[in-house]
Amino acid sequence: MAGQKIIIVLLLAVSLLVIPFGSSAVAKSLDHPIDNSAGLMAADFVVVRPLQFISLVAGTAFYFASLPFSAAGNNNCEAYNRMVVEPARMFFVRPLGEF
Numbered sequence: 001m002a003g004q005k006i007i008i009v010l011l012l013a014v015s016l017l018v019i020p021f022g023s024s025a026v027a028k029s030l031d032h033p034i035d036n037s038a039g040l041m042a043a044d045f046v047v048v049r050p051l052q053f054i055s056l057v058a059g060t061a062f063y064f065a066s067l068p069f070s071a072a073g074n075n076n077c078e079a080y081n082r083m084v085v086e087p088a089r090m091f092f093v094r095p096l097g098e099f
Contacts (some may be wrong), residue, residue: 001075027041036095036096036097036098037097040097040099041097042066044096044097044098044099045096049091052087052091053089053091053092055087055091056084056087056088056091059082059083059084059087060083060084062083063080063083063084065080066079067079
């Protein structure tokens with residue numbers, strides 16, 4: 001019983017020591033630009049762009065439906081940016097294959 005507790009404590013200590021190394025590895029991978037392959041570009045064109053277009057259309061519809069409430073709350077500019085401008089940027093401006 002006491003041996004199992006020691007093993008659990010040691011595993012917790014080791015995992016707490018290892019976690020920061022994993023996050024630094026992720027941060028280093030974000031420094032380097034991602035090499036876009038033809039497969040990523042094709043997947044973006046076939047799958048992601050149509051979904052983003054649907055998101056743009058739905059966001060625009062929701063923006064106009066919520067316009068009276070956002071105007072009353074004086075945050076219609078923020079709602080417009082979040083529901084219309086950001087999906088439009090992701091659909092039209094984002095380079096193909098970059099997620």
